Amino acid sequence: MQKKYQILGFLILLLCSIIYDFQQPEKIEKKNKEASSYVILEGAFLKQGKYEYQGQKTIKDIVDTVGVTDTANLQALSLNRQLKDESIIYLPKKSQRCVSLNKATKEELMTLDRIGEKTALKIIEYRKKYTFTCIEDIMNISGIGQKTYKRIREELCL
Numbered sequence: 001m002q003k004k005y006q007i008l009g010f011l012i013l014l015l016c017s018i019i020y021d022f023q024q025p026e027k028i029e030k031k032n033k034e035a036s037s038y039v040i041l042e043g044a045f046l047k048q049g050k051y052e053y054q055g056q057k058t059i060k061d062i063v064d065t066v067g068v069t070d071t072a073n074l075q076a077l078s079l080n081r082q083l084k085d086e087s088i089i090y091l092p093k094k095s096q097r098c099v100s101l102n103k104a105t106k107e108e109l110m111t112l113d114r115i116g117e118k119t120a121l122k123i124i125e126y127r128k129k130y131t132f133t134c135i136e137d138i139m140n141i142s143g144i145g146q147k148t149y150k151r152i153r154e155e156l157c158l
Helices: 002-022 059-066 106-110 117-129 135-140 146-155
Strands: 036-043 049-054 088-091
Touching (some): 135 146
Antiparallel strands (some): 036 049
């Protein structure tokens, strides 16, 4: 009796495998969808928060697409800079005082909150080697972290 069940099970398994082999395979559609990237927009942009884009974009493309407020300080951004995925772009508002990272004197830099003589000299040494392409580059200076950057970013421009 057990041998009959074994043979019957074998035949059912054989029949299932034959039916499975002759089935038409499903067509798999590949979506040629380009990978999506994003940046976080803060400050004087008309749209705040996450902005998704595809391909290569510059900050100018974002400014043209999203728009900026009337009080936006576009001197604080390098408009031809390529966007980096998952970065934060801060556009400050125009203020009465704008300290240029690429042109300010030591005394002008020292007028910024918590920037002393040593840090001002570090900024000047840094810009002799590298040009500031965005105001976030100030965080490359030792002694200037995210807290200090957020405190002074309204007063910075390129």
